[in-house]
Amino acid sequence: MTNAMTDAPLLTAEAVTKFYGARIGCRDVGFELYPGEVLAVVGESGSGKSTLLKLLSGQLAPSDGRVLYRMRDGVTRDILTLSEAERRFLFRTDWGFVHQHAEQGLRMGVSAGANVGERLMAVGWRHYGKIRTEAETWLERVEIDAGRIDERPTAYSGGMRQRLQIARNLVTAPRLVFMDEPTGGLDVSVQARLLDLVRGLVADLGLAAIVVTHDLAVARLLSHRILVMKDGRAIETGLTDQVLDDPREPYTQLLVSSILQP
Amino acid sequence: MYVAVKGGERAIDNAHRLLAHARRGDPSVPEVAPAQIREQLALAVDRVMTEGSLYDRDLAAIAIKQARGDLVEAAFLVRAFRTTLPRFGATDPIDTAAMQVARRVSATFKDIPGGQVLGPTFDYTHRLIDFLLEAGADIAEPARVAADPVAMPRVTDLLGADDLIERNPPGDPDAPVPDLTREPLDLPAGRDLRLQNLARGDEGFLLALGYSTQRGFGRTHPFAGEIRLGEVELEFVAEDVGFAVPLGEITVTECQMVNQFKGSATEPPRFTRGYGLAFGHCERKTMGMALVDRALRAAELGEEVKAPAQDEEFVLMHSDNVQATGFVEHLKLPHYVDFQAELGLIRQMRAEIAARAAARSPDGTTLQEAAE
Amino acid sequence: MSALATSGTVAAGGYNFAYLDEQTKRMIRRAILKAIAIPGYQVPFASREMPMPYGWGTGGVQVTAAILGASDRLKVIDQGADDTTNAVSIRKFFEKTSGVETTTHTAEATIIQTRHRIPEKTLTADQVLVYQVPIPEPLRFLEPRETETRVMHALEDYGLMHVKLYEDIATHGHIATTYAYPVKVEDRYVMDPSPTPKFDNPKMNDCAALQLFGAGREKRIYALPPHTKVVSLDFDDHPFEPTKFDHACALCGATHTYLDEVITDDAGGRMFVCSDTDHCEERRAEGHRGALLGEAPAAIAGAAE
Numbered sequence: 052m053t054n055a056m057t058d059a060p061l062l063t064a065e066a067v068t069k070f071y072g073a074r075i076g077c078r079d080v081g082f083e084l085y086p087g088e089v090l091a092v093v094g095e096s097g098s099g100k101s102t103l104l105k106l107l108s109g110q111l112a113p114s115d116g117r118v119l120y121r122m123r124d125g126v127t128r129d130i131l132t133l134s135e136a137e138r139r140f141l142f143r144t145d146w147g148f149v150h151q152h153a154e155q156g157l158r159m160g161v162s163a164g165a166n167v168g169e170r171l172m173a174v175g176w177r178h179y180g181k182i183r184t185e186a187e188t189w190l191e192r193v194e195i196d197a198g199r200i201d202e203r204p205t206a207y208s209g210g211m212r213q214r215l216q217i218a219r220n221l222v223t224a225p226r227l228v229f230m231d232e233p234t235g236g237l238d239v240s241v242q243a244r245l246l247d248l249v250r251g252l253v254a255d256l257g258l259a260a261i262v263v264t265h266d267l268a269v270a271r272l273l274s275h276r277i278l279v280m281k282d283g284r285a286i287e288t289g290l291t292d293q294v295l296d297d298p299r300e301p302y303t304q305l306l307v308s309s310i311l312q313p
Numbered sequence: 314m315y316v317a318v319k320g321g322e323r324a325i326d327n328a329h330r331l332l333a334h335a336r337r338g339d340p341s342v343p344e345v346a347p348a349q350i351r352e353q354l355a356l357a358v359d360r361v362m363t364e365g366s367l368y369d370r371d372l373a374a375i376a377i378k379q380a381r382g383d384l385v386e387a388a389f390l391v392r393a394f395r396t397t398l399p400r401f402g403a404t405d406p407i408d409t410a411a412m413q414v415a416r417r418v419s420a421t422f423k424d425i426p427g428g429q430v431l432g433p434t435f436d437y438t439h440r441l442i443d444f445l446l447e448a449g450a451d452i453a454e455p456a457r458v459a460a461d462p463v464a465m466p467r468v469t470d471l472l473g474a475d476d477l478i479e480r481n482p483p484g485d486p487d488a489p490v491p492d493l494t495r496e497p498l499d500l501p502a503g504r505d506l507r508l509q510n511l512a513r514g515d516e517g518f519l520l521a522l523g524y525s526t527q528r529g530f531g532r533t534h535p536f537a538g539e540i541r542l543g544e545v546e547l548e549f550v551a552e553d554v555g556f557a558v559p560l561g562e563i564t565v566t567e568c569q570m571v572n573q574f575k576g577s578a579t580e581p582p583r584f585t586r587g588y589g590l591a592f593g594h595c596e597r598k599t600m601g602m603a604l605v606d607r608a609l610r611a612a613e614l615g616e617e618v619k620a621p622a623q624d625e626e627f628v629l630m631h632s633d634n635v636q637a638t639g640f641v642e643h644l645k646l647p648h649y650v651d652f653q654a655e656l657g658l659i660r661q662m663r664a665e666i667a668a669r670a671a672a673r674s675p676d677g678t679t680l681q682e683a684a685e
Numbered sequence: 686m687s688a689l690a691t692s693g694t695v696a697a698g699g700y701n702f703a704y705l706d707e708q709t710k711r712m713i714r715r716a717i718l719k720a721i722a723i724p725g726y727q728v729p730f731a732s733r734e735m736p737m738p739y740g741w742g743t744g745g746v747q748v749t750a751a752i753l754g755a756s757d758r759l760k761v762i763d764q765g766a767d768d769t770t771n772a773v774s775i776r777k778f779f780e781k782t783s784g785v786e787t788t789t790h791t792a793e794a795t796i797i798q799t800r801h802r803i804p805e806k807t808l809t810a811d812q813v814l815v816y817q818v819p820i821p822e823p824l825r826f827l828e829p830r831e832t833e834t835r836v837m838h839a840l841e842d843y844g845l846m847h848v849k850l851y852e853d854i855a856t857h858g859h860i861a862t863t864y865a866y867p868v869k870v871e872d873r874y875v876m877d878p879s880p881t882p883k884f885d886n887p888k889m890n891d892c893a894a895l896q897l898f899g900a901g902r903e904k905r906i907y908a909l910p911p912h913t914k915v916v917s918l919d920f921d922d923h924p925f926e927p928t929k930f931d932h933a934c935a936l937c938g939a940t941h942t943y944l945d946e947v948i949t950d951d952a953g954g955r956m957f958v959c960s961d962t963d964h965c966e967e968r969r970a971e972g973h974r975g976a977l978l979g980e981a982p983a984a985i986a987g988a989a990e
Contacts (some may be wrong), residue, residue: 127722133839135836135839136840136841139840139842143844158848161851162852162855162856163854164851165848165851165852165855168845168848168851169844169845172842172844172847172848173842173844174844177847177919177920177921178920178921178922179851179854179920179921179922179923180922182851182920183855200855201855202857202969221721279694312774
């Protein structure tokens with residue numbers, strides 16, 4: 052699963068810090084993410100992992116530190132210095148963002164086909180037939196019957212909505228996808244199917260991903276590396292299997308024992 | 314229909330004549346004079362002055378007569394007149410602490426320096442139709458007392474002395490005064506522009522929005538800190554004179570809401586403010602305005618913005634009843650070019666659906682095959 | 686557009702020439718110049734409260750007032766016709782406040798103020814077409830927030846516009862927008878042509894006349910300078926198609942004009958006649974005859990009969 056990685060990191064976080072007034076959102080978080088690599092950010096709610104995701108995806112400006120991203124043209128840029136136009140362009144081409152609640156990532160008032168096709172149209176596709184064919188292909192890749200392309204997401208189940216959201220994000224072949232609790236709020240059986248699907252897609256497409264989750268099982272299944280957060284700091288990081296099988300930090304041990312042990 | 318349109322010019326003239334006739338009503342009933350409206354329908358006059366943004370009781374009274382009592386139409390007439398007036402400058406801020414008070418109530422303290430003054434209010438009247446008014450009964454003289462020279466400080470100033478309420482930002486006499494009627498509204502707007510917009514805003518709209526905050530759509534925990542009504546002095550600094558020249562007195566209603574605020578990471582807990590001000594006696598308007606003003610400060614105070622009354626663009630873009638009535642009523646204008654276009658589309662889509670249905674029916678099997 | 690020459694002229698009634706004071710006219714002309722410089726971009730302007738209701742042409746009236754000069758000849762149409770009530774009302778307003786000559790003949794007019802139609806006769810370089818606009822924002826019904834739509838325009842973030850067209854085709858098999866059909870101006874700004882029928886969209890492209898759009902209530906002015914490229918949004922495999930009629934005009938026999946459907950009785954009787962009354966009357970004067978010309982009620986056939 053590491054064959055897609057190359058020498059240069061895709062995204063680099065350098066001592067990323069965020070204060071909310073006197074309160075710490077997150078502090079001194081640093082790591083490198085390589086193409087095709089999946090990083091899980093785990094921790095309890097309030098540990099700063101959602102803040103970190105917003106900082107990494109440029110939706111929040113850090114109080115200190117910086118986030119660097121290697122663009123498609125090979126130039127590495129500080130995402131804070133990107134213009135709004137460049138940021139939006141990244142978000143509809145090279146990046147994806149999968150929200151915990153699919154309703155936040157979908158247009159609930161238009162058909163599934165339009166949901167998937169929107170990014171294509173935003174980057175200039177102007178052939179209805181081709182847009183539709185591409186949307187059908189992607190619906191099938193995420194295991195949605197292409198015959199339901201003209202239905203609105205409101206007619207879909209929770210699991211289908213989440214898969215539709217994934218298709219909508221992947222249609223422009225992004226290199227990096229941010230996922231915020233992608234299986235949160237789904238039934239356990241639906242979660243398993245979704246995780247399987249995401250794992251397959253990530254491997255097939257050589258996607259890099261940053262997955263925020265409080266569920267260590269999700270981290271175990273999806274990620275190569277893991278970053279454990281507590282009180283806004285990254286307290287432990289390493290290969291996922293290593294950290295989960297042999298946690299060094301007492302807090303990580305506590306997390307692992309409380310969740311993974313039968 | 315088409316005939317009326319062809320005779321457009323004559324029809325319009327005739328409609329105007331008929332309107333004048335209808336406005337007069339039964340000629341055997343004496344005609345109402347603007348002075349009677351000014352004196353006896355004073356609250357209607359006050360509302361028209363406020364929403365028309367022009368303090369002129371006589372003009373508002375004529376407008377009400379011309380509008381046949383339609384107050385939104387009357388405000389519109391006043392606005393259209395106001396827009397042609399030259400602007401000489403802005404007066405000094407009025408000092409409501411120095412108001413000659415006709416009414417002053419506070420819901421937050423039982424007794425306050427200067428006391429509670431009920432003034433002319435409906436508040437404790439029983440809402441029974443007074444049939445004596447039909448005949449025009451003599452009115453008893455109001456009770457009078459000698460003028461009391463005691464000061465009436467604003468309740469919010471009393472709270473401010475103990476630092477229990479947020480301080481109003483200090484005024485900057487050199488800062489330009491924004492004018493909604495001279496510059497297009499740019500969002501996000503500052504609080505000064507928001508208050509300007511609300512002051513001209515429709516009383517009913519502000520009342521409903523203020524009410525919605527009380528019912529939980531953007532709750533602000535309000536207390537009516539003080540409502541005061543009375544006359545204030547207007548002063549204008551003329552450039553060539555070099556000092557403030559008194560222009561006269563106007564009657565205004567001011568409402569200061571005192572709202573609970575638990576504080577944040579950087580701010581200690583203290584009360585916050587919502588503010589309402591209107592020309593004349595417009596109590597309901599100023600209370601609604603003060604509630605909405607406070608609700609619109611949600612983002613500034615770090616509160617979650619999710620209710621309509623907290624949504625600046627929603628509130629400011631829809632508060633003006635002259636704009637609203639124009640656009641709603643423009644639906645009366647002919648739209649038959651657009652309608653023809655839609656009619657053609659509906660017919661086309663119905664024909665397409667009928668064709669598909671025919672193709673699906675058993676005896677239309679061959680049709681379906683042909684279509685595929 | 687000889688407004689500068691007439692500055693300060695006072696017409697009857699005590700109001701300034703064309704109602705607005707010269708200061709206000711200058712402000713509007715500055716907005717117009719900016720709009721011409723950035724075709725299709727909506728320029729905010731300090732729209733005044735006019736003595737007619739918002740939504741009834743206050744934007745168009747302000748634009749016309751700002752560019753009107755004493756030597757102009759003004760034509761006002763609503764739904765293509767000179768004698769619709771609001772067209773009559775606006776024409777009278779300018780007759781009263783400016784005293785300029787008015788006309789119903791498209792060819793004779795130097796300024797044409799319109800609501801919902803573009804005249805059938807090709808406009809010339811000596812003419813200005815002023816549109817009354819209710820909602821200037823083509824993205825408004827997809828994104829109600831002004832703060833967001835302004836960013837979308839600035840960033841050319843127009844994917845949403847095609848989402849709407851995509852939905853039309855997915856639902857109906859074709860684009861189901863018949864009026865206020867969005868256009869792209871000089872490959873940059875997406876613009877609302879005002880609620881003209883899409884039949885008129887091709888006339889906006891490469892038009893010799895200056896086209897000005899005024900939205901009073903929404904406080905926006907935008908413009909198409911002469912010979913601007915104006916393309917109706919579509920898909921390669923579902924190209925834009927102007928409305929076509931199955932009928933010829935019952936009065937003048939024209940086959941390529943926009944038609945009004947007129948209900949003639951309560952038994953399903955109807956006839957189709959040109960919406961552009963001046964165009965129809967001119968054709969009849971030239972001897973063109975429609976199928977029902979002799980039979981149509983005088984009220985419909987109008988002055989030319």
